[in-house]
Structure formats: C-alpha cells, structure tokens
Amino acid sequence: MSNSEIIKNVSIDCIIYSFNDSKLQVLLVRHAIGKSVGKWALPGGYVKSDEDIDTAAVRTLKLHTGLEDIYLEQLKAFGAVDRFPNERVITISYFSLVRYKYVVLKPGESVYEAKWFTMDEIPPLIFDHKKILEFGNSRLRHIVRHEPIGFRLLPEVFPLLQLQSLYEAILNTKFDKPNFRRKLLKMNFLYDTKVKQKNVSHRAANLFRFDLEAYEKLKEKGFTFDL
C-alpha cells in the first residue's frame, strides 16, 4: 500500500470492453466495502496526490484485469453535485479495450466479484454509472468508425470475418462480406500472415495482423479510417 494521500474529491472510473462469443462485453465489479456493498459498479478508485490521473487509470485497470500496456483513453469527467451520496466527488471516466482471453479476473482490494456482462445483461449500477456506461457506448460506436481500434478487442491475429462480426456487433449492422474484405484490405494496414486457421470445419481463413506502424504512416499522409 502506498503511503501517499488520495484526493478526496476526484475519482476514476473505467469502462473496460472486451469481445467474446460474438458479443461486446463490459467488466463490472461488486463492492465489498463502503456504502455500496453488494452493488455492481464500474471498476474505479481514487486519484493519489502524487500520481497523474492517467496513471491512476492505468493502476485501476491493472488492479482489476492484471493487464498493462492497453488501449486506454479518457472519456469524460462527470461532476453533477448529487452524483455521489453525501460527499462531492467528481469522477473522470476512462475507456479501455482489452483482449478477452488475456484477462484473468481477480477481484482486487475492496471488491469481491468481477464479471463480464453483455450489453443486454447490465444489472442496476451505483451512482451515475449507467449514464457513464451509456456515454461510453456511444463514444465507442463513434470512435470505432473513425479509428481502427477494433483490433484491440481481437486476438493479435484474426481472420477477416471475425473482424467483420466485431463491427457488426458494435454497430448493429450487416456488411457485405466481399466488400468489407476489399475495403479493409485496400487500406493497407492489415498484414496477411499467410498462416491459416486450424481445425475449422470449412476452408481455413488466412490470419491477419493489424500493422500499427503502417497505419501511423498512412495517417501522417492524411489518410483517415472511415467505415
């Protein structure tokens, strides 16, 4: 335990998304202490006086998922006077995309259960966490169409159809398979590993990898991802 103080008025909450079983999932925890014992909430915590807010978010994320070096972006600060009972706490929300299989759920301090939920299973949440989650969802839908971040939810190599289902699930649409394929390949940041799927009861697909470096170069040249 660090010996540094916390800032009483500022907290962090993280929306942690993953993709499994063809569905978008979000990580929730049940509080083991404090006013909200037993209730579900977004994983969160306070900011320490000697750490940056981004560092606090990384710490929170690691605490609940064991993961570091993850896509993590600030979402929005929520600061209604009455959002937190009795005290004034402004929360800064973050959102994060993780690869489902890499996460080993381990309830951290002050939490006795951590669990993935699909969007139609979300239980009642404490405070304004439902609002935060909804805000995150709409941001996710937006950003996923304008930046190639969907890859962060998939294994490092993946068949194209899996990428397509991911987008279909998040955006709630259908894409034409041949056209989706061509469109993405033409963007030139998907590297064909030439490795094929194993043990599938149909023709094995080639596995692709997202080439971040190639994407960065394209972006410098004015390319913008748009789906």
Add this chain to the structure above:
Amino acid sequence: MSNSEIIKNVSIDCIIYSFNDSKLQVLLVRHAIGKSVGKWALPGGYVKSDEDIDTAAVRTLKLHTGLEDIYLEQLKAFGAVDRFPNERVITISYFSLVRYKYVVLKPGESVYEAKWFTMDEIPPLIFDHKKILEFGNSRLRHIVRHEPIGFRLLPEVFPLLQLQSLYEAILNTKFDKPNFRRKLLKMNFLYDTKVKQKNVSHRAANLFRFDLEAYEKLKEKGFTFDL
C-alpha cells in the same frame, strides 16, 4: 459573491473560439492576481461545491463574454501532478464556439485584460494551457468535419461562401465553390431565407440559416454530417 465553498483541487478552463476577419480566434485573459500576474491564460476558475462542473463552465464563460446559451462542450480533464505549481489542481477543460460580434469583452474579477488572438499570435501561456489549447484545436478540426457546428461561429444568417471560408480557415484547405455549395445544400438543413446581402460590390448572395430542427431529424434517420 456566492457564499459557497470552492473545491480546491478542481478547476475549469475554457477555450473560447470565434471567427473574425476570415480567421479563427481564441479568447485569452491576463491574470490580475495570484501567482501568474500579468501572464496570459485560458479563461478559467474553480468549481464551487454546490454547482455541477458544467454549470461552473457556463458561469466562467458568462463571466468573460457576457454570453449564455452557447455551444459549450467538455473537452478533457488534465491532471498531471506537476501541472500546477505547489498545489494539486486537476483542470477540466471545455470548449466553446461563439459569434464574434455578440461578445463584449469585459475583464471580470481577477483579470485585467481579455483579448482575442489568432492562432499564429498566441503568446506564452501559463501552466499547461498551451497543451490544452493544442488539444482543443485538434478536437475542433475533428468535430467540425463530423458535426455541423461551424455555424455557431457565424452570424445567424450567412452567405454560403462565408461558411466555406470558415471551413477553409479551420481545416486549412480549399474547396471548390460549386461543389461545396451543392454538397451542403443537398444535406437539407440549410434554410434559404431568400434575403439578399446589401451593399456588396458584386451580385448579392442569398443568406442561409442553419436549421437545427431539420438536422436533428436527419440525424435520427441515420444521417451523418461529413465534410
């Protein structure tokens, strides 16, 4: 002066944009009291314990511009440990678009000068305000292409070419006049008032008005503005 307390660890800073003389401008103020006397800064202030953060932003905006009911959106929280000297202050930045001619600059309390600057005239700023401003600029460039908010910087009625110059200035590009015109008109949220410009030494242009209601309806139907 309100009798409510302020939250010591949380401040608000506003990036207030306007458009004049074919250029994007931003409002800066010079501090009259405190550690940064005489230095230029983004207009800001503290959050009171009995007001929402959005309310604090609206209050700050009104203090410096006299304006209410303005486009104002949260940008991002900045919370590096060392961003503020000696104390720990996390700031929540907002950005706002106003109509230049509606603003009467009146230095408020604790500020002895308020002034518009174009982007290539920005003086040194206190703390991390330069970083905040740059973040705001890139957000502005992004949002302006994906939501029709450019109108907030223009008079309520405007000729199309003025809209085009606005976009050209913000995005630093050139558009083809006929094509720009057709593209925007086809979107069906510009209402032709049929009123013409006066006293211009060339054919008078029709003045248009942004029809928010029409735009909202289009959005519901899945339309997305893209420039």
Add this chain to the structure above:
DNA sequence: ACAAAAGTGTTCCAGCTACACCCATGT
C-alpha cells in the same frame, strides 16, 4: 465596361453496392 462574387450545368471517373460464383475443409 469591368471586377468580383453568385450561382448553374455538365463531363468524367473512382469507388461502392449488389450479387453471382468458385474454393477448401471437416463430418
């Protein structure tokens, strides 16, 4: 008459949509 900006018309072409079709692999 001329300058300057408003506004219209039209050609050409890239890129997207829609859909038909063939390929590979496990049961």
Add this chain to the structure above:
DNA sequence: ACATGGGTGTAGCTGGAACACTTTTGT
C-alpha cells in the same frame, strides 16, 4: 455429398472533382 465459411470477379450505379459558363451588383 454437403454444409460452412473463405475468397474472387464483375456489371452497374452514384456521387464527387474539375472546370466552363452565365448572372447580378457596385464602381
């Protein structure tokens, strides 16, 4: 053999880019 998804080809349409052209107003 057939079901399932992988992957290619292509005809047709749409919308945007480029640019020529006409119109209106003030000096």
